[in-house]
Amino acid sequence: MRRALISDIHGNLEALETVLGDIAGQGVDEIYCLGDVIGYGPNPRECIDLVIENCQVTLLGNHDQGAMFDPDGFNVGAERAIFWTRSQLEGATDRGGNERRWEFLGELPRQHKLPPFLFVHGSPRNPLSEYIFPEDIYNHRKMERLFQLVERYCFQGHTHVPGIFTEGNQFFAPEEIDHEYTLGEGKLLINVGSVGQPRDGDPRACYLILDEGDAGTPPKITYRRVPYDFETTIRKIHAISELEPFLGDRLRQGR
Numbered sequence: 001m002r003r004a005l006i007s008d009i010h011g012n013l014e015a016l017e018t019v020l021g022d023i024a025g026q027g028v029d030e031i032y033c034l035g036d037v038i039g040y041g042p043n044p045r046e047c048i049d050l051v052i053e054n055c056q057v058t059l060l061g062n063h064d065q066g067a068m069f070d071p072d073g074f075n076v077g078a079e080r081a082i083f084w085t086r087s088q089l090e091g092a093t094d095r096g097g098n099e100r101r102w103e104f105l106g107e108l109p110r111q112h113k114l115p116p117f118l119f120v121h122g123s124p125r126n127p128l129s130e131y132i133f134p135e136d137i138y139n140h141r142k143m144e145r146l147f148q149l150v151e152r153y154c155f156q157g158h159t160h161v162p163g164i165f166t167e168g169n170q171f172f173a174p175e176e177i178d179h180e181y182t183l184g185e186g187k188l189l190i191n192v193g194s195v196g197q198p199r200d201g202d203p204r205a206c207y208l209i210l211d212e213g214d215a216g217t218p219p220k221i222t223y224r225r226v227p228y229d230f231e232t233t234i235r236k237i238h239a240i241s242e243l244e245p246f247l248g249d250r251l252r253q254g255r
Contacts, residue, residue: 002027005192006207007034007121007157009051010063011041011085012196012251015205016050018228019195026209026224032112034157034192035061035121037105039078040247041196042236044085045094048101060108061121061158062129068105073129077244084242116152117210123156124149124189131159132189134171143169147187153219155190155210161200162193162208162223173200174223183219190221203230203254 004023009016023031033055038044040063051058066074066082067089074082089098110127112119123130125146136142147167164172167187174193193206200206204225213219230251237248 001212002029003210004028004031005155005210006195007192008036008160008194009047010036010196011038011044011047012233013043013046014233015196015228016047018226019205019207020054022226030056032119033058034119035059036063038067038085039063040081042240044088052104057112058108059121060110064105081243118154120156122158124154133159137169137171150187153183153188155192157192160194160197162191162206165189179223181221198254201254203252
């Protein structure tokens with residue numbers, strides 16, 4: 001079984017369409033989305049529709065929840081984007097479609113288990129909103145507690161920074177492992193990166209492929225970086241007064 005794992009689309013239609021096109025050529029059986037389909041970006045409805053159509057499993061992200069309820073813990077730009085996103089999902093021009101989108105968001109689970117794999121948006125301790133940053137490898141107590149909650153392998157998004165955390169307090173960015181990693185006996189926390197808003201200095205959309213292997217072959221992951229037309233996304237964001245211009249500008253730098 002080969003699964004594509006995507007996360008943090010954030011209403012970026014150009015990135016999502018490009019990634020789905022890339023996935024189509026990778027011999028993938030299923031697509032899992034680890035949350036934050038919306039927020040920040042200019043095409044929330046279209047992105048929800050594509051996820052509904054293409055993803056076999058989708059998890060709840062903190063921005064998805066923020067659109068349904070009062071946003072909590074967001075900066076001003078993110079909060080304004082959430083309120084604008086909500087207005088797009090409440091518009092009367094596509095009432096039937098929006099009802100379906102709200103129903104979809106309202107039924108999203110916070111985690112998905114497929115032993116030995118666990119899939120969350122944030123962390124195994126707080127699936128919705130806990131961040132795990134690369135520098136957390138120096139916070140031994142935090143990492144120890146997180147790994148205690150993991151059977152073997154946990155996949156997550158949320159930080160928009162792809163990479164692998166080992167139980168030995170190491171972090172490997174995709175370029176440090178030549179974008180491939182064989183999953184061994186030790187426990188791992190694996191960030192799949194962001195489709196619509198990368199923050200590791202690389203503006204290309206990021207996702208990974210999980211090849212589960214078989215009885216004689218261990219599982220393996222492969223990170224993929226896909227260039228997309230972010231200038232179109234930036235122009236769309238700049239044209240919407242409720243969205244802060246920096247939400248578009250930072251797509252150029254992958255920050």
